[in-house]
Amino acid sequence: MDGPMIETRGLRKAFGTTTVLAGVDLAVAPGEVLGLLGPNGAGKTTTVEILSTLLRADGGTATVGGHDVRRSPARVREAISLTGQYTAVDELLTGRENLRLMARLAHLPRDAGRARGEDLLALFDLTGAADRVVRTYSGGMRRRLDLAVGLLTRPRVLFLDEPTTGLDPRSRADLWDVVRTVVGDGTTVLLTTQYLDEAEALADRVAVLDRGHVIAHGTPDDLKHRVGAAHVVVDLVGGGTERIRTDASVPDVRRILADVERRALPVERWRVAVPTLDDVFLTLTGHSTAAGTTADLGTASAREAS
Amino acid sequence: MTTTTATAPAPAAAAPVRPPRGGWALHDTAAMIGRSLRRSLRTPDTLIMGLALPIILMLLFVYVFGGAISTGQAYVDFVVPGIVLLCAGYGAATTAVSVASDMTGGLMNRFRTLPVRPVAALTGHVVESVVRNAVSTALVVGVAFAVGFRPTAGLLGWAGTAGLLLLYVLALTWVAVCIGIVASGPEAANGFTFAIMFLPYVSSAFVPPETMPRVLEVIATYQPVTPVTDTVRAWLTGVPGAHPVAALLWCGGLLLAARLVAAWLFRRRAAR
Numbered sequence: 385m386d387g388p389m390i391e392t393r394g395l396r397k398a399f400g401t402t403t404v405l406a407g408v409d410l411a412v413a414p415g416e417v418l419g420l421l422g423p424n425g426a427g428k429t430t431t432v433e434i435l436s437t438l439l440r441a442d443g444g445t446a447t448v449g450g451h452d453v454r455r456s457p458a459r460v461r462e463a464i465s466l467t468g469q470y471t472a473v474d475e476l477l478t479g480r481e482n483l484r485l486m487a488r489l490a491h492l493p494r495d496a497g498r499a500r501g502e503d504l505l506a507l508f509d510l511t512g513a514a515d516r517v518v519r520t521y522s523g524g525m526r527r528r529l530d531l532a533v534g535l536l537t538r539p540r541v542l543f544l545d546e547p548t549t550g551l552d553p554r555s556r557a558d559l560w561d562v563v564r565t566v567v568g569d570g571t572t573v574l575l576t577t578q579y580l581d582e583a584e585a586l587a588d589r590v591a592v593l594d595r596g597h598v599i600a601h602g603t604p605d606d607l608k609h610r611v612g613a614a615h616v617v618v619d620l621v622g623g624g625t626e627r628i629r630t631d632a633s634v635p636d637v638r639r640i641l642a643d644v645e646r647r648a649l650p651v652e653r654w655r656v657a658v659p660t661l662d663d664v665f666l667t668l669t670g671h672s673t674a675a676g677t678t679a680d681l682g683t684a685s686a687r688e689a690s
Numbered sequence: 691m692t693t694t695t696a697t698a699p700a701p702a703a704a705a706p707v708r709p710p711r712g713g714w715a716l717h718d719t720a721a722m723i724g725r726s727l728r729r730s731l732r733t734p735d736t737l738i739m740g741l742a743l744p745i746i747l748m749l750l751f752v753y754v755f756g757g758a759i760s761t762g763q764a765y766v767d768f769v770v771p772g773i774v775l776l777c778a779g780y781g782a783a784t785t786a787v788s789v790a791s792d793m794t795g796g797l798m799n800r801f802r803t804l805p806v807r808p809v810a811a812l813t814g815h816v817v818e819s820v821v822r823n824a825v826s827t828a829l830v831v832g833v834a835f836a837v838g839f840r841p842t843a844g845l846l847g848w849a850g851t852a853g854l855l856l857l858y859v860l861a862l863t864w865v866a867v868c869i870g871i872v873a874s875g876p877e878a879a880n881g882f883t884f885a886i887m888f889l890p891y892v893s894s895a896f897v898p899p900e901t902m903p904r905v906l907e908v909i910a911t912y913q914p915v916t917p918v919t920d921t922v923r924a925w926l927t928g929v930p931g932a933h934p935v936a937a938l939l940w941c942g943g944l945l946l947a948a949r950l951v952a953a954w955l956f957r958r959r960a961a962r
Contacts, residue, residue: 436803458805466803470796474725476732488721489804491714517732533800 387450389414389541389572390435394444397430404430406596407444410574414540417573419587419604421580423665426593428576429469432545435574436466448541465534466543471526472533473518479505479529480514486533497536504532508562524555528562535566542566544575548582560585580604580660592668599668611659611667616640621650632656718806722814729788730818736784737822743887744777744830751896752837759897763929767841770834771922772895775915777830778855779890781823782862783883788815789870790879793959809956812867819863820856827855841926851922854934857941858918862886864948871955895919914940 390412397405405427412418422428433439435446437457446453449463466472473482483504487497505511508528518526527547534542544563548556563586567573577583583590584604591601600607614632619625626649630636637656644651710717730737748769756765792798792811801808831839843851866882873879890896892910899910910916917936924932 438799438802461803461805464803466799468796468799470799472796472800474729474797475791475795476729477725481728485721485725486800486804489718489801489806491709491717491805530796 388412388447389416390418390446390448390574392431392435392444392446395431395434395441395446396443397427397434397439397441404596405434405441405444408593408596408598410591410598412572412574414572415570416589417567417575417587419583419590420574420576420593421578421583421590421664422576422593423578425595427596428593429545431593432466432468432543432574432576435460436464436543437461438466462537463539464541464543465537465539466545467527467531467534467547468545469549471530473526473530475519476517478515478517479510479521479525482518482529482533483536487536490537492536500536500538501532504535507565508532509558522555524551524558527551527555527559531559531562531566539571541572541574544573546576546578549578556582580607580664581658584608592664594665594669600664607664608659611663614656614658616644616654617657618644618649618654619652621652627657630656632658714805715807715810718810719813722810723817724814725811726788726814726818727821730822736787737826740777740781740784740822741826741829743780744773744826745833747776748773748830748834749837755896761898763927764838764840766834766838767927768923769896770831770839770841771926772890772893772919773834774827774830774855774922775858775895775919776887776890777826778823778859779862779886779915780883781826782819782859783866783886785815785819785863786866786870786873786879786882787876788818789867790873791876793871793873794875809953812952812956815870816860816863816867819866820859823855823859842928843926847925850925850934854918854921854925854937854941857938857945861941861945861948864945864952867952868948868955871952871959889913890915890919893919894923914944 388411390410392408392410395405395408395410396403408427408431410418410420410431420428420431430439434441435448435453437453437460440454448460451459451463453460473479474485477485480501483501484498487501488494490497492500502511505514508531510525510529510532513521513525518529521529531544531547547563548559551559560582563573563575567586573586575583575586587604589601590604590607591598592607593599600610602610613629615627616630616637617625617627626644628640628644630640641654644654751769751773752766756769759765759768761768789812792815798808798811801811841847866879866886869882870879873882892902892906893899893913893915894910895915899907899916902910914937917933917940920931921934921937923929
């Protein structure tokens with residue numbers, strides 16, 4: 385198709401007197417991964433729910449796969465799959481039963497549906513757990529199954545709403561791998577996340593959402609350049625801190641630390657500080673994200689830097 | 691729509707399938723019923739609780755309290771219809787918990803993005819409730835026979851009883867569905883099962899309402915459990931007091947109202 389696979393113009397939504405979306409413009413090209421980055425309450429989930437026909441916008445237009453979400457929701461539903469923040473699988477069924485049920489409900493031919501389910505179990509490393517009840521799955525396994533269910537119909541557009549929120553680092557990395565596989569198939573993806581590193585790892589382009597407005601968009605690199613570089617932060621014994629710019633590569637950090645050692649600075653502790661979503665917000669809006677997200681981002685960044 | 695983009699070929703969508711005979715609605719509902727029945731087998735605690743409770747109550751009433759209650763017939767014959775109704779009511783009410791967990795998890799949103807009418811999920815729960823109650827009612831009646839229940843009903847009496855109980859279970863199940871939709875979660879919905887449990891106590895299920903204080907007697911006489919109990923008791927054991935019209939009106943009216951309210955609540959919750 386020509387033109388964007390997902391497009392919104394002036395999308396507005398309010399719940400009662402609370403404005404959640406105040407005119408959101410987005411465009412995602414076919415095969416592209418757009419990361420929609422923002423703190424809790426920025427309007428990420430609302431955007432995804434409107435695009436996946438679960439919610440009606442108050443104003444503006446939205447098309448997915450060339451179909452208007454309001455006028456032809458059924459056509460949109462045929463093209464999309466949604467993996468939300470809450471895993472949408474039946475806890476009391478096994479992994480395999482979940483895939484078979486959803487294949488039936490998606491009206492896939494029986495044999496093709498089953499074969500596709502088996503392929504996805506293998507792809508997502510769930511074959512061994514296929515006959516276990518989902519209630520016994522780990523958080524990472526649930527998300528993988530959830531994603532597998534969403535891919536049964538080979539959707540052209542995939543919505544991933546905070547796919548790794550609440551996962552441990554290992555499961556998070558596994559899920560990223562799976563998403564990369566899907567993206568390799570040419571699926572268009574709209575990914576929402578609170579994590580800058582996640583957007584960086586998966587997205588071709590990033591749009592930053594704040595209080596219902598898109599306040600910036602570009603490649604993850606563009607954004608980081610606008611925010612500023614990473615720093616080696618050295619806390620000195622007896623107070624005082626030195627911040628030295630770095631590209632966060634091993635040779636550069638080694639060079640900086642060697643330099644610190646040569647100058648015989650009284651080092652209490654040191655760390656590499658990478659720009660976080662909080663920094664992005666501080667730079668772009670002058671206000672920070674809600675407290676709570678920053679701690680997570682800190683750990684994520686530290687891991688990335690180590 | 692053409693797929694001529696150079697950036698990335700869209701993955702081929704699955705070939706469209708012709709709807710089966712009877713259309714997709716039947717197919718979808720069958721899938722949802724299968725789902726609910728599987729779930730039912732995976733929650734043996736609900737099944738066991740739904741059975742153990744009425745059986746314990748039956749033994750308690752027959753052997754402990756029964757001797758002190760005068761009803762004009764063998765107490766076991768008097769109380770079994772009430773126990774059966776209590777069992778069915780409790781069994782139907784647990785549907786609220788299943789519906790609530792569907793509504794609060796992400797599953798309903800997934801159903802809504804599939805080419806399925808999500809109401810089919812509710813139908814699945816209702817049919818499961820009917821099947822589960824049929825099994826547990828049969829077991830409770832079996833135990834009743836073992837403790838001396840001696841009904842005099844012929845085929846017609848049994849058939850009428852089964853039909854009335856089916857209607858009663860359907861009505862209460864749809865009420866439970868409504869509760870499940872509005873409940874904030876499965877735990878909240880669970881409270882409803884206890885409310886339903888108490889309904890038979892203030893009815894003609896265990897003691898004749900005439901023996902109650904005036905206010906309770908009025909409540910007992912005019913609430914739905916009483917005409918249903920009286921009718922089942924009369925049809926099975928041959929005593930007078932059948933109120934089939936009142937019983938049918940109550941159950942049919944409740945079913946119709948709950949069915950409509952459930953559909954409305956479901957749409958409202960879905961439309962937000």
